[in-house]
Amino acid sequence: MGTQQILVADNWTTTAAQTIVRLLTDAIAARGVCSLALAGGSTPREVYRLLATPTWRDRLDWSRVHVFWGDERTVPPDHPDSNYRMAHEALLAHVPIPPENIHRMAGEQPPDVAAAAYAEELRAHFGLPFGAWPRFDLILLGMGDDGHTASLFPHTDALCDWEHLTHALFVPKLNTWRLTLTVPTINHARHVLFLVRGAPKAATVARVLEGVFAPKTFPAMLIHPRDGTLTWLLDRDAAHQLTHTQPEYVE
Numbered sequence: 355m356g357t358q359q360i361l362v363a364d365n366w367t368t369t370a371a372q373t374i375v376r377l378l379t380d381a382i383a384a385r386g387v388c389s390l391a392l393a394g395g396s397t398p399r400e401v402y403r404l405l406a407t408p409t410w411r412d413r414l415d416w417s418r419v420h421v422f423w424g425d426e427r428t429v430p431p432d433h434p435d436s437n438y439r440m441a442h443e444a445l446l447a448h449v450p451i452p453p454e455n456i457h458r459m460a461g462e463q464p465p466d467v468a469a470a471a472y473a474e475e476l477r478a479h480f481g482l483p484f485g486a487w488p489r490f491d492l493i494l495l496g497m498g499d500d501g502h503t504a505s506l507f508p509h510t511d512a513l514c515d516w517e518h519l520t521h522a523l524f525v526p527k528l529n530t531w532r533l534t535l536t537v538p539t540i541n542h543a544r545h546v547l548f549l550v551r552g553a554p555k556a557a558t559v560a561r562v563l564e565g566v567f568a569p570k571t572f573p574a575m576l577i578h579p580r581d582g583t584l585t586w587l588l589d590r591d592a593a594h595q596l597t598h599t600q601p602e603y604v605e
């Protein structure tokens with residue numbers, strides 16, 4: 355069974371970067387290469403920008419890093435809403451990562467086509483026999499104030515997909531389609547790191563970490579790596595409604 359830790363960091367962005375570099379460095383030392391799935395949205399942008407600065411950029415051998423996405427919007431890669439575009443602008447354009455190491459979800463394709471193609475790309479990269487699951491070294495996740503993570507949105511069919519590596523889903527509240535890794539794909543990772551900050555997320559953080567199990571309403575509750583670590587990295591604002599959980603406070 356996996357392990358869970360809750361960290362509350364005063365220097366949240368630096369702690370996030372340190373954690374990512376440590377986990378990827380360990381993976382490279384162990385297997386010569388690592389696989390990182392990026393989160394989208396706005397929260398991780400500052401972490402990506404820090405990782406792209408010269409002092410941080412040189413802490414990783416980017417030739418040994420393969421970058422994937424946990425989810426993507428159904429837009430072209432140059433669209434302002436694209437998670438690929440955000441990561442490219444904040445990080446990937448500034449580090450010496452070979453283009454072939456960047457595994458983009460094709461948001462511009464029809465959703466089902468893009469999801470199936472990404473599943474094939476995962477099978478090829480990880481060399482998966484049929485029925486096997488990819489084992490990412492690190493998956494970064496954000497969380498919406500509705501408890502969604504990646505594009506696993508409340509009360510959608512994506513939450514019940516225990517068969518596929520990826521899923522294309524229509525999200526009624528957004529009136530749009532999304533692409534996402536499925537719960538089992540995420541839960542087969544070696545490490546999952548939730549990056550959540552800010553007071554607006556505090557009530558949902560407390561509900562997900564301390565409330566009654568209600569995964570259809572709070573899909574982040576579904577994330578528990580079977581044989582890996584789950585780390586919630588919070589700032590004090592996002593953690594301030596926790597009542598009986600004992601987080602570890604770090605600088």
Ligand SMILES: O=C(O)[C@H](O)[C@@H](O)[C@H](O)[C@H](O)COP(=O)(O)O
Binds near residue numbers: 426502
């Ligand atoms: O594509 C996305 O939007 C993300 O993958 C999504 O799961 C995000 O992490 C949450 O919505 C939080 O978004 P913020 O960081 O912008 O609050």
